[in-house]
Amino acid sequence: MPGGVGAPEAEGSPDEGGIAGFSREEMHALLAEMLLYRRFEEKAEEAYAIGKIGGFCHLHIGQEALSAGAIGPLRSDDQVITAYREHTQAIAKGISPRAAMAELFGRVDGCSGGRGGSMHLFDPSVGFYGGHGIVGGQIPLGAGLAWAIRYRGGDQICLCFMGDAAVNQGAFLESLNMSAIWQLPIIYVVENNGYGMGTAFSRVSVTEMESRSGAYGIPAHTVDGQDVLECYRFFEALAEEVRGGDGPHFVNAVTYRFRGHSMSDPVSGTYRSRKEVESQKRERDPISLLRDRMFEAGLLTPEELQAHDDRARELCADAADFADSSPTPDPATLYDHVYAEVGDRGRLFLDGRDAARAAAGGAGR
Amino acid sequence: MTEMTYRDALNAAMLQEMDRDDSVFLLGEEVAEYDGAYKVSRGMLERYGERRVVDAPISELGFAGLCVGAAMAGLRPICEFMTFNFSILALDQVINGAAKMLYMSNGQIPVPIVFRGPTGAALQLSAQHSQACEVYYAHAPGVKLVVPGTPADAKGLLAAAIRDDDPVAVMEGELLYNVRGEVPDGEHVVPLGVADLKRSGGDVSIITHGKMIHVALQAAGQLAQDGIEADVLDLRSLRPLDVDAILATVARTNRAVYLEEGWPFAGVGAQVASLIQQEAFDDLDAPVARVTQADVPMPYAKNLEQLAKPGAKAVVEACRRVLYLG
Numbered sequence: 001m002p003g004g005v006g007a008p009e010a011e012g013s014p015d016e017g018g019i020a021g022f023s024r025e026e027m028h029a030l031l032a033e034m035l036l037y038r039r040f041e042e043k044a045e046e047a048y049a050i051g052k053i054g055g056f057c058h059l060h061i062g063q064e065a066l067s068a069g070a071i072g073p074l075r076s077d078d079q080v081i082t083a084y085r086e087h088t089q090a091i092a093k094g095i096s097p098r099a100a101m102a103e104l105f106g107r108v109d110g111c112s113g114g115r116g117g118s119m120h121l122f123d124p125s126v127g128f129y130g131g132h133g134i135v136g137g138q139i140p141l142g143a144g145l146a147w148a149i150r151y152r153g154g155d156q157i158c159l160c161f162m163g164d165a166a167v168n169q170g171a172f173l174e175s176l177n178m179s180a181i182w183q184l185p186i187i188y189v190v191e192n193n194g195y196g197m198g199t200a201f202s203r204v205s206v207t208e209m210e211s212r213s214g215a216y217g218i219p220a221h222t223v224d225g226q227d228v229l230e231c232y233r234f235f236e237a238l239a240e241e242v243r244g245g246d247g248p249h250f251v252n253a254v255t256y257r258f259r260g261h262s263m264s265d266p267v268s269g270t271y272r273s274r275k276e277v278e279s280q281k282r283e284r285d286p287i288s289l290l291r292d293r294m295f296e297a298g299l300l301t302p303e304e305l306q307a308h309d310d311r312a313r314e315l316c317a318d319a320a321d322f323a324d325s326s327p328t329p330d331p332a333t334l335y336d337h338v339y340a341e342v343g344d345r346g347r348l349f350l351d352g353r354d355a356a357r358a359a360a361g362g363a364g365r
Numbered sequence: 366m367t368e369m370t371y372r373d374a375l376n377a378a379m380l381q382e383m384d385r386d387d388s389v390f391l392l393g394e395e396v397a398e399y400d401g402a403y404k405v406s407r408g409m410l411e412r413y414g415e416r417r418v419v420d421a422p423i424s425e426l427g428f429a430g431l432c433v434g435a436a437m438a439g440l441r442p443i444c445e446f447m448t449f450n451f452s453i454l455a456l457d458q459v460i461n462g463a464a465k466m467l468y469m470s471n472g473q474i475p476v477p478i479v480f481r482g483p484t485g486a487a488l489q490l491s492a493q494h495s496q497a498c499e500v501y502y503a504h505a506p507g508v509k510l511v512v513p514g515t516p517a518d519a520k521g522l523l524a525a526a527i528r529d530d531d532p533v534a535v536m537e538g539e540l541l542y543n544v545r546g547e548v549p550d551g552e553h554v555v556p557l558g559v560a561d562l563k564r565s566g567g568d569v570s571i572i573t574h575g576k577m578i579h580v581a582l583q584a585a586g587q588l589a590q591d592g593i594e595a596d597v598l599d600l601r602s603l604r605p606l607d608v609d610a611i612l613a614t615v616a617r618t619n620r621a622v623y624l625e626e627g628w629p630f631a632g633v634g635a636q637v638a639s640l641i642q643q644e645a646f647d648d649l650d651a652p653v654a655r656v657t658q659a660d661v662p663m664p665y666a667k668n669l670e671q672l673a674k675p676g677a678k679a680v681v682e683a684c685r686r687v688l689y690l691g
Contacts, residue, residue, distance in 0.1 A: 122470035124473055124474055129437060137430070140458060141430055144437065147435045148438030151416065174426055177427070178424065181422065336472065337470075340530035345559050346606050347558075347608050348606075350636065350640075
C-alpha cells in the first residue's frame with residue numbers, strides 16, 4: 001500500500017485489541033490513508049480557488065473509504081481503471097501525492113506530464129489506467145484490461161470503478177454482458193453517491209442498483225462504502241474469488257459526496273438540501289466513523305489522531321509545493337505522444353507543422 | 366506473385382501477422398464460426414482456436430472498447446466491424462479512447478489496435494448501410510487510416526497496420542472483396558504514408574483512394590480515347606498522407622481532381638484541395654475540382670442510387686473542366 005500503509009494480514013490473525021480482525025496498526029494505517037486523501041482533496045480545492053488548477057475538478061471528499069477499502073487489498077500488479085473523480089484512487093493505487101498534484105497543476109512532473117489534468121491521471125507502472133472523462137467510457141476499457149489478463153493466463157484482476165449514473169450507459173450493459181460471456185477477472189464497483197451530477201439515481205431508474213447486473217448473470221453485492229473496515233474485508237475476499245476464476249462481480253458501494261459535483265457546483269445546490277448534506281457529513285463521514293470506533297475501543301488517542309492529520313497535511317502541502325515548483329510542459333513537446341510511431345513517410349499532422357518541418361529540411365513529409 | 370481476391374489477401378495478411386505474433390487476435394461480429402460476414406476470416410477459427418478468433422455480441426461500442434482496453438494492456442487486437450457504418454456506435458471508444466490515450470497519458474499507454482471492415486456503399490443497401498466513414502476517423506489526431514484499393518495493397522497495408530503501434534483504421538470495400546489481383550507471396554508489408562501512382566498520364570491528375578481507384582481508372586480509360594492522359598494517384602493511406610506524391614503529380618499535370626466516395630462537406634477532397642492550393646498554388650492551371658457522392662443520404666431506388674454515387678462520367682467531366690475542354 002502506498003502512503004506508508006501496510007497491508008493488513010489475512011483474515012484470522014486479529015491481534016489483541018483490534019476490531020473485526022484488524023490489528024491496531026492496520027486500523028491506524030487505514031485512518032492515516034483516508035486522512036491523506038481528505039487533505040489532498042482539500043489542498044486541491046484550495047489550489048483551484050487561487051487558480052493553480054483549472055478546468056473541471058471533481059473532489060472525492062466523503063468517498064475516501066472506497067479508495068482505501070477497495071484498492072487497498074489489491075496486489076500491486078492488479079489493475080484499476082476509473083472515471084474522473086479519481087485523485088484519491090490514483091494515490092491509493094500507488095501514484096504519489098506529488099505526481100497527482102503536479103498533474104492537477106498541469107506541470108511536467110505530473111503523472112500524465114501535464115497533458116491529462118484532473119480527469120486523466122495515469123500510471124500503468126503501478127496498474128493505474130486512468131482517469132476517464134466520458135461517463136461509462138472506462139467500463140469497456142476495464143473489460144479489455146481484464147480480457148488481456150485472461151488472454152495471457154495471468155492471475156491479476158481488474159477493478160473498474162464508475163459512478164451511479166454510468167449504469168445507464170450502453171457501455172456498461174455491453175461490458176457486463178461480454179465479461180459474463182468470457183468470464184473476465186473484473187470487479188465492477190459503482191460508487192453510488194446517489195447523484196449523477198445533479199440528478200438523483202431514483203429519478204433515472206425504476207430498479208434498484210443491485211438489480212442491474214442480474215440480467216447478465218453477474219453476482220451483485222451491496223457494501224457500506226462509508227465503512228472502510230467492511231469495504232476492506234469485502235474487497236479482500238472478493239478479489240481472491242475473482243482471481244481464482246470466479247468471473248465478474250458487481251458491487252454497489254453506497255457512499256455520499258460531501259462536495260458539489262465539481263468545483264463549479266455548490267455543495268448542496270438545487271437537487272439536494274443542505275440539511276441532507278449536513279446530516280450525511282455528521283453521521284456518515286468515513287473518517288469520523290473509523291475514528292470514533294477506534295476511540296471507543298481505546299485504540300486511538302487524540303494525540304495520535306493529531307499526528308496522523310499533521311502528517312497528511314504535511315504530505316499534501318509538500319505535494320502542492322512540489323507541483324507549484326514543477327515546470328510547465330515544454331512548448332516544444334506539444335506534438336509529442338500524439339502517435340507512438342512517426343515514420344518518415346507521409347504527413348501525420350495537417351495543421352502546417354509537418355510542412356514547416358519539411359521546408360526546414362526535417363522529416364515529416 | 367499469386368493471383369487472389371482482395372478478401373483472401375486480407376486473410377493472408379492476418380495469417381501472416383497472427384503466425385508471427387501471439388499478441389494479435391481477431392474479434393468482431395461473425396468472425397469465428399461464421400467465417401466472417403464477408404468471409405474475410407475464413408478458416409481462422411480452425412487455425413487459431415477460440416482464444417484468438419472471437420465472435421463478439423452485437424455491441425459495437427462495447428467490443429471496440431474492450432479491444433482498446435486490451436491494446437492498452439499491450440495486446441494487438443484486430444477489431445472487425447461488419448461495416449464501418451456500425452462503427453459509428455463505437456466512435457466514443459475510437460475517438461475518446463484509442464485516439465487520445467497515448468497523449469492523455471503522456472506517452473505511457475500506446476494503443477496498438479486495428480479497426481477494420483468495409484466502408485462506403487455497396488449495391489442498394491440504402492442510407493444506413495452505405496456511407497463512407499473515412500473522415501470520421503481521419504479527423505482525429507491519434508488515428509491512422511489506410512484505404513487499400515487492390516488485393517496487393519490490402520495484404521500489405523493490413524500487415525503494416527497490425528505491426529503499427531498506433532490505432533490504425535483499415536477501411537475496405539464491400540464491392541472489392543471479390544476483386545482479383547496479383548499479390549506478392551511471402552511476407553508483404555506496404556508502409557503507411559506512401560501513395561501509389563496507379564496510372565501515369567501527365568495531362569490531369571485524378572487523386573483518389575480506396576475503391577474509387579477503379580472508378581478513376583475507368584474514367585482515365587475513357588479520357589484516353591479522347592487523347593487525354595490522366596495520372597491516377599492512389600493515396601492508399603490518408604493519415605499519414607503522402608503529400609509529396611500529391612505535389613509531384615500536380616507539378617506534372619497542373620490540374621487536379623479529387624475523387625471520393627464520401628460526402629463533400631469537410632471531405633478528404635476538401636483537405637487535399639486545401640493542401641494543393643497552399644503548397645502548389647503556382648503549379649495550378651485550374652481550380653482543383655472535386656467529385657463526391659451527392660450531398661444526400663444514399664437512396665435505395667436503383668436509379669437514384671446511381672445518381673448519388675460518384676461515377677466515371679462525373680470524373681471525366683471534372684477532368685475536362687479543369688482542362689477547360691467544356
